[in-house]
Amino acid sequence: MSYSTIATTKQLLTSTFGNGLPVPPEVRAQGIHWVEFVSDSTQPLIPIILKAHESFAALKGLEGILAVAVSKERFGHAKDIKATVNCTHAALFPAMNYLSTVDGIPKWDPEMTKKIKIEDSDLNHVYNNVYRRMLTSYYRTKDGRFYHLHASLNATPTFDALGLPPYDEEKNERRAAQEVIERRTLTLTSDELEDMIKKIKQPGSLCQTREEFLASSYGKHVSSRPLFELQQLESTSPPLKLSSQGPNILSGVKILDLTRVIAGPVISRTLAEYGAQVIRVTSHNLPDQAYYAVDFNFGKRTVDLDLKSPEGRQVFENLLEEVDVIVDGYRGGAIARLGYGPHDLLKRFAGKRGFVYVKETCYGEGGEYSDRPGWQQIADSVSGVSWANGKAKGLEEPIAPPFPLADFGAGELGCIATLNALHHRMTKGGSFFTSVSLVKYNDWLFSCGTYPEQLWKSMVDAHGQESRELRRHSGPDDVGLVAINSIQRLNPNLREEPDFMFESGNTPFGVVRTQSPVVRVEPYKTAVQSWLNPPRPAGYDSGAEWVTI
Template structure:
């Protein structure tokens, strides 16, 4: 053992140990897991480096557990907090043909915190932006598409009235609550008693073992990826990184951006289906009936409209399905159908107020938090459910949410201001890149932050244009 490292076996990685127990990986993992480095590595009162290290390690142990179950082979796992921190914002480490590519959400006028008439701050967010949301805000506020114009109109609203008015229109919006306010909030109370990764058995069935071809932990696993934005598709990219066959489905008329594709769709094949077309919808159901995993990050109304809910999916397959649902504020309660992005989760949960103050909330130092933490939780939940299906059979509904992930980060505790010392305000630590040939030319992205002692190399499918492949396995 290396001096200065912390080990799972010595009790110094207790939050990770709890997650491993909760997700059922501990009986399968008998290797050594070590983490080098500790917080604070950024000027944040939250344990950001350790939080992302824990969830990356959780995914690694999930893959190692399945590999041990399938082959009997043991793995030791190591990672550095200085490599892991980049995985809190991997979208900032992408280059195409030598040119930096970024989502640019930080500079979108309809993304940000604005002060209301009662002095409270409210967060609105339209994403990259998505035209429907951006247009929705501008029509509602009847103003120009710039922060000054938006700020003047929002300053005339009471925060709670505006929060509710936006919700009625299906537009993301939330007050910057303190942590205590959120824990007293009806939705916050529900999330506080909800596991950060919910795994619900929704149907019984015979055990379905992994295939006999053990080329990788998830070889032979078919993942039907019906996700968008970042959290959902990044979770299925993680499954692809461990050998799953991932088929991403999107509408030809409602695609994510090119930058998002570069960020989260490595390792997947990509096909179009227009689910408003009856033949395409039937094809989607046919694909689902043959899948092991169905991942969804659209709002509940979408899968309800097309008959693709968890309960309906469980009836479509003979072998049981692992069904993932990702949303903003949890899967029960008055906010379960409200839309929201990464920063909405930071703001509603109290994370942003603790990063700054009630009058001046701030996002994570790297802008992102909940999308990526939630993605890694989702991947771990799906791997846990696949193990359960192999052992006891059945179908499982895995549920995660952005706000609950932000709450988990807060539950790790806070760092005293004095202890922050000279911690940098930005992530300027050295990074390692992989450069690969793709249909888009040479793409550079982060290399893995995890080192395994005995895991096969997995050749990932290069990033492909949306709709580049046929919708078939």
């Protein structure tokens, strides 16, 4: 009997409802009937032994279910509204960066630097300096383990702690730079590296197996939690009222995007697909990754505000007066220290209005690691994904997974959690705090199981020699490019599939082609109807105010 990605997707979706998911009873009871899956296949697209293909299709199904729940509350319960999810398109949601083009140029092409000014936001020279960028990798330790260091948005603190120069212009070749760093990590045990990283409050993690993760107190905490957290902050503010005229599911909803890099911006980009008005707030004083603006600033306006200046705070507080959702992707407590955390907003809005506060982190709320910074690669290392990927290829070393699965997984969960919290606001009133994490997505991905041995063998064979040659020193982009190239070789007509790619011609970058919204809820959500703005760089818009639409 041939394998069915749709059948597996439905099984995963059904199982999520039995795992303490904090959704309304009617969604739990009826939701599975509100979504239809199309585009079955006998071989999953993403070359990893974990069921990433089906996990994203299932999450997109869950997104569709919550979107239908909000639609019914807004437009009338009698309406026969259903979501449709193309499983192939959903599986490539985390590959979005490898599919996007500007004026026909792929994002990894060197010519792209003429269109995206990466250096403008790379304030600490992490991405345009080979030596500093190579800090992000798996390194051997004195006790025979592997430890994942990360350059983060500033590599200097970790280089200083390692006793290495923060800059070495002679090491402008990748392997030479990695060898210098590994000579140093080989003089330290994994415990010594871990203590060092914790002391300087930089991202890093021991590469654990799945068994080691589950045996740890932190792993036990994460595995006991639902896919996303929901906490009611207050119950006195009135229900959220949205016009039954729409035209889209989230028309009229105002979202402040306080995020950087991947997972956080994915949350607000996906909510923007539903017609929400999103303003992304960044500061030229803080490092960022301009590379991702092409994909993740779809539907948004972007403003530059210094929240440490009186002028910037005043503008931001004016925006807060009408906000419905705040998406926070900064280090734990960073926004609260500025006076804009969820409990600060409770005091500010007391007796006036409710709100939803969405928190995205690497490690999640609670647990011993909750105050540590982290990235995609760190989540993969601590949860066991990196080891599982290496072992499945017959190696005794960790390897980065194809595509930033945990980043996009957490971003997708953040969209789902927001739709769920907005539904609670519409039906019950009040204010809600909801949170998602990269590690929790990875934990759930593991719980989805692995592919049958024969299916996995056929996937390895199909993706070819270049995929088999990947090793621990292969960077995430190397692994991603190998994966997308083999996926496109195996599916040559993929980009031409109806509704898969979306083109925006009127952008500051040029003609942008990127992945279209995966979930379709007709007639309330399509790419053309729902994205209010073409993508633009950070800080592009001069007016920092909500627009009457």
